[in-house]
Amino acid sequence: MDDRTGQLIVPETPRRTDRRPANRYGNRPTMKDVAARAGVGLKTVSRVVNGEPGVTPETERRVQEAIDALGFRRNDSARVLRKGRTASIGLVLEDLADPFYGPLSRAVEEVARAHGALLINGSSAEDPDREQELVLALCARRVDGLVVIPAGDDHRYLEPELKAGVATVFVDRPAGRIDADVVLSDNFGGARDGVAHLIAHGHRRIGFIGDMPRIHTAAERLRGYRAAMADAGIPVADSWMSLGITDPGRVRRAAEEMLSGPEPVTAIFTGNNRVTVTVIRVLAEQSRRVALVGFDDIELADLLQPGVTVVAQDAAALGRTAAERLFAQLDGTLIKPERIELPTRLITRGSGELPPED
């Protein structure tokens, strides 16, 4: 540092191992620069930066002035290594653009913030390899804990991290082949209640359109559908059930097939919000009225004609419960992994109360 001009003289050129321009990372002021400008030793700067005792107020003022003048900022990556911890938690979602995860993410963030932690988010795009890559990348960056909405069904890759003490809570779907905390909605019970509601309104030929069967929530909701039909003594035709990607084209074809033929379904139960919005479109084009109950609430569902009856999950409560459990793990107040199931709620708005129209 040249005190006459106030200009920063970079004391050394760091070794560069990538092709990026030299000005990208080279000239960030260091503690050394601060020490030189303030005319004190490196240890003194370190004490001021870390709020440790042993510095006179006058020296502290000089160091603070140098920090302000240079725009020096403490490197938290270095602190992470020294302290062995970061104040951050990771959240691995399935899809950043699915509205179901909005309130869930926000709830996790609010809990993290209340604990002074930063939330780091990423999405797996429903790809187990990508989930693993993201989870391990977050662990390598030394997050204190992870809230995971898993895409895969084998999480043994996490065992070394769990042993090393990374707190982990699974949410929305359980972990596979490891023992871990999990917070779920009552997917089975919710779907069973929704389908029983259609049966109570006189339907017998009821279709089920859901997400890919390897996804826990999709499988559980299908199980709920089957249970409600079995409870009512209604045999289920294979053509009434369609599981697969939630792509609008696939869902549309599935719905149209169930609605055609000599014995079409008179009601459809949709397995999640992405499926529901497409089926609403298909039903709006039909000449006869078809009943609908959807899993997950959707915005404006009450303003459609008819209003859409849904089995609502509390996405914010899922996120909040998972995050609180994560911080309880970190505080050392939890001993054993548990499975917590939150209830769902049937909201009747019209579409699920339509009688069968043959």
Next chain:
Amino acid sequence: MDDRTGQLIVPETPRRTDRRPANRYGNRPTMKDVAARAGVGLKTVSRVVNGEPGVTPETERRVQEAIDALGFRRNDSARVLRKGRTASIGLVLEDLADPFYGPLSRAVEEVARAHGALLINGSSAEDPDREQELVLALCARRVDGLVVIPAGDDHRYLEPELKAGVATVFVDRPAGRIDADVVLSDNFGGARDGVAHLIAHGHRRIGFIGDMPRIHTAAERLRGYRAAMADAGIPVADSWMSLGITDPGRVRRAAEEMLSGPEPVTAIFTGNNRVTVTVIRVLAEQSRRVALVGFDDIELADLLQPGVTVVAQDAAALGRTAAERLFAQLDGTLIKPERIELPTRLITRGSGELPPED
């Protein structure tokens, strides 16, 4: 490491500076453990881990076996410090739960992934202090770059980071008091076109309900409203304009006030998707028909009765353009900050084509 039992013997107990349980971070296997188990030197392990030459296949195999047996993982925080860079970019949003940011986030993530970078997300909750805290926390964790949807209007706090080479692109709203890349929608032009559309359908008493006036997009859209009214020679009454938080209660009161009195508005232009969904509810309760054009598209807008006419932004294109510009900065192919404006699109569905009903 005791080779007879296969159990890990922790070589040293790290100093602990927090109150968390001792098993949280203490027993992660180190390169030293790997070296001991494989019976090789530390440098050899480092070569294998970093894919450097100079190791025989037999030795490499032994080291790899030790890595697998111990569950050792390279500590990326250490690599960050050594290389001066992380393969990660940060995205600072306004609200994780606003559906507008879903496709935008996903687009940024896809571009990051194509460049081999991890996306780290966080939200400011429309609080400038929280934005600054989050941005600096991400910088301290040595992200390569930042995509920022700003809450504040003074970003001079970022100057040391920009000088130090952190790539930065602002999106949706411009940076304040610094020179930075920014990618925006044509908020002024889009709002002007939407209001002109209502005027073309015979409306003169048109209300505007928007977000807080300090938010750039809200101010620009109000400016577009005023321009369209001025172009048509219509004087604007103060009572026709209401800006504030997008809380449903506030928006409802604003809409109900404009719709009452001796000279109620016959049409409303809503300044964003959060405002639109509340105004749709208010209008559904009115005995007379009131025209509506909303800024931002909303899911199921076409299935409401009437369908909702909107000025649509391309949220995914905003995210993609911003992220691509960020990586161009990191590649050193951009010299000067620019302002890029993406067009909006008027989508007519019925609500914006209703004639005035006095």
